[in-house]
Amino acid sequence: MGADINVDVLVIGAGPTGLGAAKRLNQLNGPSWLILDSNEKAGGLASTDVTPEGFLYDVGGHVIFSHYKYFDDCINEALPREDDWSTHQRISYVRYKGVWVPYPFQNNVSILPKEDQVKAMDGLIDAAMECRVANTKPQNFDEWILRMQGVGLADMFMRPYNYKVWAVPTTKMQCQWLGERVAAPDLKTVTKNVILNKVAGNWGPNATFRFPTRDGTGGIWIAVAETLPKGKKMFGKDNEVVKVEADKKVVTLKSGKTIGYGKLINTMAVDHLVEAMGNQELVKLSKGLFYSSTHVIGVGIRGARPERIGDKCWLYFPEDNCPFYRATIFSNYSEFNQPQADVKLPTIALANGSKPSSSDAKEGPYWSIMLEVSQSSMKPVDEENLLKDCIQGLINTEMVKPEDEIVSTYHRKFDHGYPTPSLEREGVLKELLPKLQDMDIYSRGRFGSWRYEVGNQDHSFMLGVEAADHIVTGSVELTLNYPDFVNTRQNNERRLAQTFAFGAASEAKSNGTNGTQELPTRERAASNVSATGGHSRKSSKQVK
Template sequence: MPGPLTEALPAGTKLDKVERTGKNCHRNQGRTVRTKYLIIGAGPTGLGAAHRLRELGEADFLVLERNDYAGGLAASFKDGKGFTWDIGGHVVFSHYAYFDALMDSLLGDERLEHQRESWVRSNQAWVPYPFQNNIRYLPKDARWECVEGLLPGNRPDAPPENFAQWIDAVFGPGIARHFMDPYNFKVWATPPELMQYGWIGERVSVVDLKKVLRNIILERDDVAWGPNNTFKFPLHGGTGEIFRRLADRLAGRIEYNQAVNRIDAKTRTVATEQGLTVQYDALLNTAPLDILAREWLADAPDAMIDAAGKLTHNSVYVAGVGLDREPDAARDPRCWMYFPESDSPFYRVTNFHNYSPNNAARPGEQLALMCETSFSRHKPENVHELMDRTVDGLVNSALLRGDRVDDILTRWEMAVDYGYPVPCLARDNALSILQPGLEAMGIQSRGRFGGWKYEVSNMDHSVMQGVEWAERMVTGTPEKTYTLD
């Protein structure tokens, strides 16, 4: 996918990239070139597609990337103090043998494997994730409220029409109030009643009253749920190291600093803001689908423009707070933590030094706390105030002592316009207009924002959407991860 839309925030450290992969490729500016396969965006999907084309013996392809580095939303950055940061808390886990083999070839032994340890901060208590399976950690009143909401007759029986109603029907009013409702609003920056629930699948652990009661009475923890209960992470360079190495394999086929501004499907040409025109036979777009339809696509039908206007997304602010570890302090083993409550702006904090000690400037001696806050028209935020509010939230959440605020060594920040595609109520209908319309024009749009399906936008999903597009183009094999039905 394309690189993030970022805003320079004066309070933050200069956003120095970690070993920027991209060299400024201006040799084709002001000229027209031709390629068989054109790919917009050198993120996970675009790079996956290009890599697979090469494996299949296709050399006539070109990738256009608006930034001067590869990786898109999976890029990593090093700040002026030597700390490495991702654009949010990425972890590597997989549903695909091909993806596993690709990671093996890219990283080899230069990665770490972790058992997930994640927690929820609720009612001034730490509750192991999944919250609904571990409510025994809550204060007694809140614990009872969660159990009471699960008892027969206390959950709605009517089929849910939106995500908010699904939460009430599955979890009851207690768990909804103490975690599901406030957390989901914080992460999506969208009221749950404006979202559908068909995307959930393996991403949300549903609740079992018998299990909840057993865990309370027998004082058992239930923490192994989910596809990412174990995950891997690069030893050096953050998540972006994966895609820097993948881009290196495609040297000479990626044009950096080329921002698309027009696509003419009739003449099969793409023009960039920098004056490059590319004629293509087949086109894969991994940039945001709404931008493609509303801004780039020449003579787009009104129905497609209207449909694109119904797609919604949130934006994400990422704050990196780095400081020295106190010599005698016990190591915090947690990977990441969720924050449904209002005493912090962020919805998630990652102990990024636990992913790899090399994410800190002095490995093993420093803490790297990576915090994520969402915003949208439903949940506006002043990004210029968010770093100070983030630090206050770390103190309020007992992750940082108040007397250590002055010890902070680095405050890195990035605002990403397109954070997550929201599965809003109108999404599926909009996609049913947009994707077949693009197919009829000979264009496929895939990836987190190219496809706009959150349920298939993990890192492995995103790479495989590109891989499967390449296989479809060359061998005619149907795509499996992203389908139009």
Template sequence: MKTQYLIIGAGPTGLGAANRFKELGMDDYLILERNDYAGGLATSFKDDNGFTWDIGGHVVFSHYEYFDDLMNSLLGDERLEHERESWVRTSGTWVPYPFQNNIRYLPPEARWDCVQGLLPGNRPEQPPTNFGEWITHIFGEGIARHFMNPYNFKVWATPPELMQFNWIGERVSVVDLKMVLKNIIMERDDIAWGPNNTFKFPLKGGTGEIFHRLGDRLKDRIEFGQSVVSIDPDAKVVTTDKGTKIEYETLLNTGPLDTLASQWLTDRDTAMGDAAKDLVHNSVLVAGVGLDIKDESDRNSRCWMYYPEADSPFYRVTNFHNYSPNNVARPGEQLAFMCESSFSDHKPEKVDELMDRTIAGLVNTTMLDASRVDDICTKWELAVDYGYPVPTLGRDNALRAIQPRLEAKDIYSRGRFGGWKYEVSNMDHSVMQGVEWAERMVKGTPESTYSWE
């Protein structure tokens, strides 16, 4: 089997590249996908009780006209639009997101603790050298203690001191003391920050419906059930676990970059292998808990909630019944809590106990009344080995050591784990990494979303 362009992975990046090839009239390409479905980490699953679950809290918002047009062509009117309502559970109460802009909701002592940390002279003045120092430098000790430090360790499963802070950009709302004090005194909420303050979601099928439909457009160019085991960059041959060999001219990898650099290549490059050790990721258990009785409390009408404290294992819970009524088996009559817990060597978890701890955490954080545990009608879980690419202190040097060596061999690596840059791994970013790579191959135009330099 031969092809000019071989794409590893039918997730958002791989499908984005293939779709753009098709639009540009390039028909000599092939996608290898290890699963029997398209979508990658943007896949959705329906459990045995009729509930639909995503692999984590995906929402559709965009920085790109191309992505917007693609979503329109795939979904049309079959989608819903929501205004984000997010909250933080801490100090025995609920604080609107962003936490740092709404600390008036905290109990008085915690509120003062946060304000005191922001006062002149109380924040470190020396430039930060890591994410942990950046948190204190920007937010002060109080906000760091009540939210930023415990939450970030919970989500990344990596100490903030081992992470860089250059990735932040629009990911984290910084803080303004004058605004904080004004919000407290004027009893004013500040909740509109961020690019996802409004978002869209498919009417049926979860996030995976988007990529199911896109995969259908390209199904004659996708080889499902083909897991890569080796890449010979000199002969330009990829071998799969089924013994299939595909000759290629140019390769796009959207699988984990560390696996590509340290395991798949037949001519092991010591420099790449050593650099791959500095590519760190966490793992995530997604636990879906469905209830048979509708609860009209305001906390169940929210979009998602963040949990920095130790009374629950999860860092985020999504009210998935609010994204679309069709995410539950009986729309309007059931609840669907989608809970995410991270784990790593820095934060080990007994994964087989996380579902029970998740249910206990829902009770502890008032999401679920203890008397209603018997109303749980479905429990679904999926452990994801590669959850988030962690922006560690060594990441950028690792990418600079790996990516140019690969490109010299006509191998390009893009996407959430192919490119290993969290700051450009939203759904729109991931699709556009593939689109822009395809345009670079066919038209010679430079990529703008992804750069390893």
């Protein structure tokens, strides 16, 4: 008995990865395809929620910066007007001993108290001397930190902060994922800045970033989804995938409908995928993958943005005087991320927990803070009191004052928050992903392929694009297989030249070629490189 629907390529999940795959399949104008998602709207882990009071919160700290021209072209097509976007210079700090230290912490030792400057410089000098004679590579993230920054900075910032982020000690993480995500300090520059009492300039690929003017990050992906043919999208709770029969190449949905496929691009968490497959060998293998959960907390406050907040973007908190590791001043990203000043809202409570003097609704203006808290079996969280504890943490870190009026709160837990780059990860992925691909299942995305180093929105989108290209043209999946290559900031010629011709594959076929003449610059550049080669469900395993 055949399936209810049959397609050449089925895409599970309409987050950035699934939309990247669908976008590219639609441009190639070759195989038949369909995209599914159990949510009513596109976005996945890059969605945006709106509180009843009108405050917007992304489901995590998302901003737009890009390693790929194709990614830029697709989101600019979806949001083409100049006023669709705001461009920001990152203003970011680390809160340490009551002082705002400019990010990155390790480049701004000059801001620290004198005794901590001495500890940091001692460690940096020891690390530099060790690097000169070391003949082995660091075996884990903790060893990398000590090798690059020394014990002083490790104990002050890197160890406590990364534990708060990953909910696992740095000794249990590998270090191959780091790339451009962690700044390695230059000893001479740090020393000069300490002596001259100077602050280091902005660092990193997101020193300048874009943000949509309206509808938050989720608005980008809703707009991208709207560029796809309506008849090839199946969104809504009835379209949740409940079973994947890899041998029959059939997917069963919650509604009972079945879909047959030739190739499957999966973007749900790979541990959930293998559970849906019922493949006990792969389920057992996936138990070697670890993750942490993320709580996103939002606090809407009445009043003009205070001077102490200014134009800050996102802020880091390594100390234990607050449960959150990062705070984003979400109202600074767009004037439409909170209600307009003439909207009247009652005060829920003062920040110190006391009742307001009046329950009458009053006008604004308003501003907002978004907080992130990690959780795992190694780092438990008092979920029932987390919102209250976070607001107290905001007072402890002088982000808000006890008498500030809170008019809105938001709390949402994401079971799969961060895919942990654990020591075991590569061993699992090198076995699991090829086994799935042998079954014509391409598992891609933040949790689909479980590589955090290519887990930003641009990476995730391109993981889908490149999976589609591989299926149709056999081209190399650079982002999946060569994270360091796509993350190389000096590789600007490749990025600027990279583009995708609409309908390239179909044109090549009509010309009697195999399509190689029309391949994007990215694939041609990769010809000298050897290839190696959604849906929300309950978790199967957390970090242990």
